[in-house]
Amino acid sequence: MEWFFLLSGLFLGWSLGANDGANIFGTAVGTRMVKFRTAALVATIFVILGAVISGGGTTETLGQLGAVNALAGSFTVALMAGLTVAMMTKMKLPVSTSQAVVGAILGWNFFTGSPTDYKALVEIVGTWIFSPILAGIFAILLYLLARRFLGNARIHMLQMDAWTRIGLIVVGAFGAYSLGANNIANVMGMFVFANPFESVSIGGIAQFSGTRQLFLLGSAAIGVGIFTYSYHVMTTVGNDIFKLTPILALIVVLAKSLVLFVFASQGLERILLSVGLPALPLVPVSSSQAIIGAIIGVALVKGRTGINYNTIGRIASGWVTTPLIAAALSFVALFFVQNVFEQEVVKQRDNSPTEVQADIPSDVSITPNKQYHYATINMTGFDAYCSKPYPSHGVVTGSVQAGL
């Protein structure tokens, strides 16, 4: 039965792969600069790598918002998020998987009476607004850099074509890695606290944690989405939205990928904190909205007038409508799952302290609001934390007390 419950997450992964795969390689495949098979293979490999290696950070932030700790609850939350995305897409309304997932988790919080971490919520919502702006800034900088370099380079058009093809694949690989790292939380985040996988040892050398197995499964679903359906999106919807030349597509995809990366990279966060700079929150952001931000950035710097502010308004309205619809659907569906199908959508709470192992660099000063990030540096510790009933209150060994 627990495998059945994972299906909704896999469906969400499939739909994310079908749509966001087009964001990464849409123009490259649409203009036949890159073959679909090559694009799909590269995207799938790097989505999996991104999810398994760097997927922990954003998942933890979603976990702060609401730790869905029963499989039937996770199933319902993921299913309703997926349904919201499908419905809004059908109605041609702007939609983001990230926002639908957050809304569905909030619906679970309201239904189960679990507390919502409003600090985390503000952090997440702030990121939705900030990420397209940041993508626009990155796109402007990259565009100016490219124009300066290409203006002086005097490269033959055909050589440029060859370099652009290579660039599109490399940037696409980075985009896929960032997508996996940032958006795996949308696909499998709600299953982490009700993870059916046990940690396994690989030849006694390394441990493959349950969370990483979950991420592997989710990213494989994203890969299936890319292979089975993204071609359709790339050659139809993708081209209608993004009329970009291959070089501009490269700039836009790189800008978007950088945004997804900075909001997913625990390594970057550690570096920023270690030099005393404020770290960006690790939050799953909408890849579509980031790419639209990047396109607007390029359009502005090229001096294009006639930016469709109605479109921008429609996108911004999605920030409000998507989570609201997802929350409402999730709330109603959880009621049915619990009372009609008699499934456990929330586990009994255990407020006893839990000890969690975490590797904390001794030379790093930890501010109270950043303690949770360090507590997850060690994935084994994170798994231990995840396996505890919500809301676990962990005590990080060492000199730091972390309010997990």
Place this chain on the structure above:
Amino acid sequence: MAQLFTKHKQIEGEIDDFLDLIIEGGLLFKKGVHFYLDGRSEEFEARLSDLRRLEKDADKLRRSIETKLYLRTLIPEFRGDVLGLLEHSDAVLNKIADTLLLFSVEIPETLEDLNESHYDLAHNAIDASENMVKAIRAYFRDLSAVRDNVKQVQFSREETNRIAEKYKRDVFQRTNLRLSHKIHLRYFAHNIESIADEAEDVCDRLSIAAIKRYI
């Protein structure tokens, strides 16, 4: 990756060869007109024969480039512009060859005192085609130079038109020539003039294509 660059390099080389043929065609035309006006018919016919062979080679090369650009789906966003440029610049070469052929077929009775104008006309028309080739090469490698070369083409075309007009006025003001003779000479001046006109048309297309290439 190396294979990708080799394929691109090969077509790049073919485009350069094609443009070289246009330059060579222009030089043969200038020589041919000189030999015709100087009455050196054997040398003239030899140049004409070289030019006709060269024109066929250029046609073959152009078709080969076009096929490869399509089959290998290269430069997708500029392919239409590039193919258009190659076809129209090939038309300039065809015009050069056809005009020299007309000298061989119709054997116009040129006027010795207007030979200098005839040389000038041919030189300026070929200058326009040579600058057109430079502009096309710049389009592929150095966009900032396209504008300068296009300006030179425009200048050569204007100069050609000015010389042609002077030549025609001169011919038609003569009372000792038959009208048919005058019309025949005007026809040759017009044909040479249209080489420069076609080169300018290619550059008009090129200017638009260059704007599209700026990222």
